Amino acid sequence: MGTGLGRTRSVGLRGVHGFVVDVEAHVTPGLPGFAISGLGDSAVKQSSDRIKAAAARIDDMPVSQRRVTVNLSPAGERKIGTGFDLAIFVAVAAAMRLVPPTVVRDLVHIGEVGLDGTVRPVPGVLPLVRAAAMTGVRHVVVPVANAGEARLVSGIRVHPVADVTELVRRYDALGKGRGVDEVPVPLVVPPPPEAVRDLSEVVGQADAKLALEIAAAGGHHLLLAGPPGAGKTMLAERLPGLLPALDEAESMEVTAIHSVLGALGAGEDVRLISRPPFVAPHHGASQAAVIGGGSGHIRPGAITQAHRGVLFLDETPEFDKGVLQSLRTPLERGSVSIARAQETVTFPSRFQLVLAANPCPCGNGWGKGLDCTCTPLMRRSYFGKLSGPLLDRVDLQVHVQPPGLSMAGAPAGESTTSVAARVAGAREAQGERWCEVLERRRGVNADVPGSVLRGRPWRLPTSATTTLDRALESGSLSLRGYDRTLRCAWTIADVMGLQRPGREEVDLALSLRHRAGVAA
16 A cells, blocks of 8 residues: 555536536645645535545555545635545545556546445536536546436546445556446436426417417517416416427536536436426525525526526515516526625526416406405505516516306317417527527527617618607606517517518507506
8 A cells, every 4th residue: 555646637516517626635644634625615625534434445545544635626716515525535545556546647536425435426417527528538437326417418438436446446457457347327217208288278368378479489578467267377387388499509508507406317318408497486485596596505596497498486476575676687687696705606597587476465356356355555565576677677468367157168279389380480580580690590589689679770660660669758668668579579570470570560569568457
């Protein structure tokens, strides 16, 4: 058993992106101790206890009787979690010459080490392996349970490992020129995908269905206001089925977020998420749960989980006002930055927002409101949480009426498949029109700057925007609302197969912005 210096590599996590970390271990005789430097959190510092217990199960590895110093570089980057355990163990083993230092020096090791030497899964393996691949790493060692998601990254070879004793034997064999067998990864059959909820199941609601189609086609935010049981939640749940499938880059991005949250399955059969996610946090959720944050390690919130998909806030006025106000910046930027004393983390959050609200706290304030027990002050307080700046960012605001008895026997409406086909056609038209403006092929009307729509060659004639111009001049519509109405008008034209919107499409877009009766 020798002493000296051992090196290997691992990957740290910053938000939903990784960065490669060089792991060095120096082992010498002397007063026993185990020190870890490099700005690690408590989980990283506690890895010394786990590694000493695991090393005690291996002959000729008396770590607890040696002085061990571990450095994680770059030392200025904060390291979090237990994913560095395996790399630290291998670096120590290389320093003690139990494994060939030259074999492990350029390999990346990710995983938690248990007291019994088992290598346990960690969250975020997909973005960690992606970061390693982007720096030229070609081999990565991960826990068996994380092998499936690690293999989603192309251009890198994944080596699953079950325990450290087996890993030491494999490296020893490689150092002596002998071949080794890979550890088999158990095949875990994934649950069947959830069936897409069909739009034909929603009875009536012509205005709301039209707004839903426009929202899907143009990437617009939507508010549904109406009494309990009118179908607001049913409509919102059917929006993801109308959206196009994610492309490869978007799928990798969304799957990486779910990997960080530990929401991917274990085993070999892990697949990229190809459908837009649908996230519906409870109205009692905290700001950290919705926006992101938390004490210590900064975690992504619901708005990041809904990236490239739909964020549905049912019973919106019941949410904390601070939570709703915090949505304003992510809605504009498509990302959210969370600052702490030691670090600032930016998470992606480009989602479609769907709000649902009752007409009043008791829910009976619709129609003539004869059964409503709410005072005018209660109503104002209820909708006071939906501030003007927030509503100004919601393009479509419609009222959902409860279906009457006459609608119960009505024939089924259009299916999700037929509406999704129109949405796909509208999005194709937008992608071709705005590819140079937005510098991407999958851009939608909601992403187009207002200055572009108000300038040549896209400015609409005054005859088409008369009503809209009047609303802006009277102060009933802000300039942001003006631009958002123009975007909706372009989407309506795309759905109808028109080259550009006319007065009818602009007026319809403006009316769909105020039909909920709660606009500021």
